[in-house]
Amino acid sequence: MCIQTDRQTDRQTDRQTDRQTDRQTDRQTDRQTDRQTDRQTDRQTDRQTDRQTDRQTDRQTDRQTAKFKILNK
Structure with missing residues (x-):
C-alpha cells in the first residue's frame, strides 16, 4: 500500500x-x-508620425517660400 501511495x-x-x-x-x-x-x-507609429511631420513641415516650407516669392516680385 505504501509503495502505491508513494507512486x-x-x-x-x-x-x-x-x-x-x-x-x-x-x-x-x-x-x-x-x-x-x-x-x-x-x-510603426513613430515612422508614421515622422512621415506626417515631415510632410507638414515640407508643406509649410513650400507655402512660406511661395509667399516670399510672391511678395518679392
Whole structure:
C-alpha cells in the first residue's frame, strides 16, 4: 500500500510541477510576444508620425517660400 501511495503522490507532484512550469513558460512567452508586438507597433507609429511631420513641415516650407516669392516680385 505504501509503495502505491508513494507512486501516486509522486505522479501528482510531477503533474503539478509540470503544469506550473508550463504556465510559467506560457506567461513568459506571452510577455515576450507582447513586448515584441508593442515595440513593432511603437516603431510603426513613430515612422508614421515622422512621415506626417515631415510632410507638414515640407508643406509649410513650400507655402512660406511661395509667399516670399510672391511678395518679392
